[in-house]
Amino acid sequence: MKFLKKKPFAAAAKHAETAAAEHAAACAAFLLAAEASAGFAELASAGGGFLDNRGSGCYDILKSFWRTFGGKGQDLNIRYYWKNYPVFTIILVALNGLLFLGPDLLGLPSDLSSVLEAGGLMLRDVENGEIYRLLTAAFLHFDIQHLMSNMLVLAVMGYRLERIIGHIPFLILYLVSGIGANLISFFSYYVNEEYFVISAGASGAIFGVCGGMFSVALAGREAEGITAQQMLLWIVLTLLSGYMSAEVNNLAHLSGLLFGLVLGMASYLLARRRRPRNPWG
Numbered sequence: 001m002k003f004l005k006k007k008p009f010a011a012a013a014k015h016a017e018t019a020a021a022e023h024a025a026a027c028a029a030f031l032l033a034a035e036a037s038a039g040f041a042e043l044a045s046a047g048g049g050f051l052d053n054r055g056s057g058c059y060d061i062l063k064s065f066w067r068t069f070g071g072k073g074q075d076l077n078i079r080y081y082w083k084n085y086p087v088f089t090i091i092l093v094a095l096n097g098l099l100f101l102g103p104d105l106l107g108l109p110s111d112l113s114s115v116l117e118a119g120g121l122m123l124r125d126v127e128n129g130e131i132y133r134l135l136t137a138a139f140l141h142f143d144i145q146h147l148m149s150n151m152l153v154l155a156v157m158g159y160r161l162e163r164i165i166g167h168i169p170f171l172i173l174y175l176v177s178g179i180g181a182n183l184i185s186f187f188s189y190y191v192n193e194e195y196f197v198i199s200a201g202a203s204g205a206i207f208g209v210c211g212g213m214f215s216v217a218l219a220g221r222e223a224e225g226i227t228a229q230q231m232l233l234w235i236v237l238t239l240l241s242g243y244m245s246a247e248v249n250n251l252a253h254l255s256g257l258l259f260g261l262v263l264g265m266a267s268y269l270l271a272r273r274r275r276p277r278n279p280w281g
Contacts, residue, residue, distance in 0.1 A: 177208020
């Protein structure tokens with residue numbers, strides 16, 4: 001998670017100068033990735049049918065779309081993907097990307113200061129009742145590098161943790177870590193009277209995911225190929241690099257990490273009591 005101080009939005013103006021080029025490159029990568037989605041259709045044949053109510057209008061529309069644009073005559077099988085893919089990791093990565101790329105893709109104004117003022121964490125606005133900023137700030141990013149570094153970690157760590165503790169516990173851990181990190185940051189800004197700071201980024205939630213991975217490894221299980229020693233080294237190095245930068249909200253990182261440690265351990269212990277029939281929970 002990063003922050004900037006408004007003077008007013010002097011730092012944001014600098015980011016905005018390069019936003020067009022960065023967005024264009026990100027949009028190109030996004031569109032190329034979309035072409036690969038057709039390959040997922042081949043996997044549908046591995047699953048059986050889904051939904052008994054075949055007369056549902058919504059289902060018929062989805063089935064027709066699937067068969068026309070990539071299903072090759074196969075039925076849409078949501079249950080198969082729920083059981084075999086990190087559904088919420090994929091959704092969260094896509095949502096973060098779309099919120100960053102969305103203004104360009106939809107032809108809307110993409111000025112950085114406007115986006116951050118609309119949903120970034122600001123002491124004044126939360127005090128005025130805009131509580132939603134505790135959530136929205138966790139889905140906004142300052143630049144493409146900020147976005148890509150966070151999403152890379154989320155994709156690698158989220159896939160593993162969601163497989164271990166299950167879909168719903170993973171989503172709860174992610175959201176609670178992100179909101180909790182922003183809430184702690186808000187209290188810090190309040191105590192220090194930092195009214196001109198805008199904070200945004202998914203780092204608090206992602207540190208929660210890493211904390212959850214570390215808890216799983218500490219509980220005696222190698223976290224899908226990642227050991228407790230490796231997780232500890234990554235966490236320490238990332239925190240140290242954050243303290244070397246004046247624009248990093250290190251308190252949010254630490255807060256998210258603590259939330260993730262607690263929720264990760266609780267989720268893992270609960271997951272062990274479930275039947276191992278479905279690793280995704």
